[in-house]
Amino acid sequence: MKPIFLDHASTTPLDPVVAEIMVEVLKGDLGTGNPSSGTHAFGWDAATAIESARAEVAALIGARAEDIIFTSGATESDNLAILGFARGRADQGRHLVTSRTEHKAVLDCARQLEKRGWQVGWLTPDRDGRIDPAAVAAALRADTQLVSIMQANNETGVVHDIAAIAMICRARGVCLHSDAAQSVGRMLINVESLGIDLLSISAHKLYGPKGIGALWVSPRARPWIEPIMWGGGHERGLRPGTLATHQIVGFGRAAAQAREHCESDARHIEALAERFRSGLADLGGLRWNDHPVHRLPGLVSLSIAGVEGESLIAAMPAIAVSSGAACDSASGEPSYVLRAQGVKAELAQSTLRVAFGRFNTESDAAVAVSAIREAVTELRSQDAPGSPAGVYWKMGKSGSLREGAQVRCFVRLDAARRIAAVEFRAATCPGVRVVLEGLKSELVGRFAATPELGDPRDWARRFGLPTEKLGRLFRVEDALRAALEAAGET
Numbered sequence: 001m002k003p004i005f006l007d008h009a010s011t012t013p014l015d016p017v018v019a020e021i022m023v024e025v026l027k028g029d030l031g032t033g034n035p036s037s038g039t040h041a042f043g044w045d046a047a048t049a050i051e052s053a054r055a056e057v058a059a060l061i062g063a064r065a066e067d068i069i070f071t072s073g074a075t076e077s078d079n080l081a082i083l084g085f086a087r088g089r090a091d092q093g094r095h096l097v098t099s100r101t102e103h104k105a106v107l108d109c110a111r112q113l114e115k116r117g118w119q120v121g122w123l124t125p126d127r128d129g130r131i132d133p134a135a136v137a138a139a140l141r142a143d144t145q146l147v148s149i150m151q152a153n154n155e156t157g158v159v160h161d162i163a164a165i166a167m168i169c170r171a172r173g174v175c176l177h178s179d180a181a182q183s184v185g186r187m188l189i190n191v192e193s194l195g196i197d198l199l200s201i202s203a204h205k206l207y208g209p210k211g212i213g214a215l216w217v218s219p220r221a222r223p224w225i226e227p228i229m230w231g232g233g234h235e236r237g238l239r240p241g242t243l244a245t246h247q248i249v250g251f252g253r254a255a256a257q258a259r260e261h262c263e264s265d266a267r268h269i270e271a272l273a274e275r276f277r278s279g280l281a282d283l284g285g286l287r288w289n290d291h292p293v294h295r296l297p298g299l300v301s302l303s304i305a306g307v308e309g310e311s312l313i314a315a316m317p318a319i320a321v322s323s324g325a326a327c328d329s330a331s332g333e334p335s336y337v338l339r340a341q342g343v344k345a346e347l348a349q350s351t352l353r354v355a356f357g358r359f360n361t362e363s364d365a366a367v368a369v370s371a372i373r374e375a376v377t378e379l380r381s382q383d384a385p386g387s388p389a390g391v392y393w394k395m396g397k398s399g400s401l402r403e404g405a406q407v408r409c410f411v412r413l414d415a416a417r418r419i420a421a422v423e424f425r426a427a428t429c430p431g432v433r434v435v436l437e438g439l440k441s442e443l444v445g446r447f448a449a450t451p452e453l454g455d456p457r458d459w460a461r462r463f464g465l466p467t468e469k470l471g472r473l474f475r476v477e478d479a480l481r482a483a484l485e486a487a488g489e490t
């Protein structure tokens with residue numbers, strides 16, 4: 001059985017009407033023509049289809065069609081906005097302001113600029129996760145050229161006050177870019193009334209195809225941007241390459257759907273989120289990371305004390321949700337977004353992000369509630385895995401929960417002092433989990449006194465784990481040895 005998809009902040013499924021029109025394009029003449037070919041009907045028709053899609057995308061954000069630049073997605077849009085701006089304006093000053101809780105696409109662009117001599121003012125959100133517009137004002141310097149603040153955060157769903165930030169930027173003549181990949185389609189937005197200059201959009205966050213997005217470039221900002229790729233002058237000289245007709249037509253249809261359904265979608269998914277929140281309210285030890293008022297509809301971020309996030313997710317095969325980005329870095333360091341919000345590492349590593357979508361139902365929300373309740377109750381109650389009466393598990397552990405890097409290992413021996421079963425409880429990534437599963441099955445049947453464990457380097461090689469995750473395996477080894485030692489003493 002496939003799990004229920006509750007991870008709509010990471011991507012959304014294609015709306016069936018979008019898939020349908022894309023297949024039509026791919027199969028028909030529209031898929032043949034190069035939209036840049038001006039000499040025949042194949043080209044003209046493709047160009048016409050692209051222009052009507054462009055108009056749909058523009059209408060969704062209250063923009064003019066000619067200011068939409070198609071890209072491969074919000075990552076590229078962020079790169080074009082920030083690096084393209086830096087190329088166009090470096091001679092005017094080299095200071096930009098952004099926040100520590102931006103998407104990696106913005107963070108990494110800012111870090112690249114830092115390496116090239118730019119200075120970056122890094123803002124930290126308040127306890128409630130929001131960036132205070134006054135903090136933006138305070139960070140502006142005489143040489144500040146660009147501010148990049150996302151409209152809604154992808155981990156917590158908190159919505160920033162972009163209109164207020166834009167007012168500050170306008171007054172100081174500073175360009176404002178906003179990554180709106182999470183908000184476009186979930187909230188009605190209008191670039192004119194927001195008063196911003198550059199806006200990034202991704203089609204696959206609004207039930208469109210992956211691999212296509214857009215950067216909205218205001219007429220005011222157009223002269224400030226230089227392309228970051230070269231080769232043919234497409235997209236008003238900002239983004240070369242043959243336009244992907246099927247992707248763009250799908251994006252256009254998804255945008256039209258979003259415009260039509262935005263408000264009813266929002267009501268629907270927020271009702272599911274409410275049902276979900278109230279179903280868990282009495283569980284205890286919960287920290288709701290989403291903002292009480294300024295948040296995306298349908299997205300819930302919660303940290304659950306006393307359980308490890310990855311163990312929790314592994315214990316809920318019925319639902320597909322995201323952990324608090326615990327596996328993003330090689331170190332297994334917990335969510336930088338929640339940490340920046342002041343959430344302790346121990347709690348941040350036990351975070352779930354549940355994001356409802358257009359096609360979820362009430363029963364999906366109910367399944368999510370019971371899956372989480374059952375898994376949390378079990379993980380909290382047991383110090384050892386569920387064991388038949390009279391069978392005793394021995395535990396060994398390594399690392400601390402505080403660092404978000406604890407591994408606990410449980411072993412059970414049979415009467416002949418062979419290993420009967422091994423269990424791990426660890427905040428780990430999928431790659432490490434493969435190693436744990438492999439070890440579990442290999443060790444069963446071996447004598448506890450001579451288990452021939454091998455070593456982590458060898459495990460990593462055999463189970464295909466990247467070497468930068470080795471650190472975690474040394475913890476596994478320590479916990480396993482400690483558990484075997486504890487078992488040997490009885």
Ligand SMILES: *Cc1c(COP(=O)(O)O)cnc(C)c1O
Pocket residue numbers: 009010072073074075076103105150152153154179180181182201202203204205211212213
């Ligand atoms: C998903 C997302 C991106 C990346 O978008 P792609 O189209 O996958 O490149 C960028 N920023 C935010 C806030 C996102 O949620």
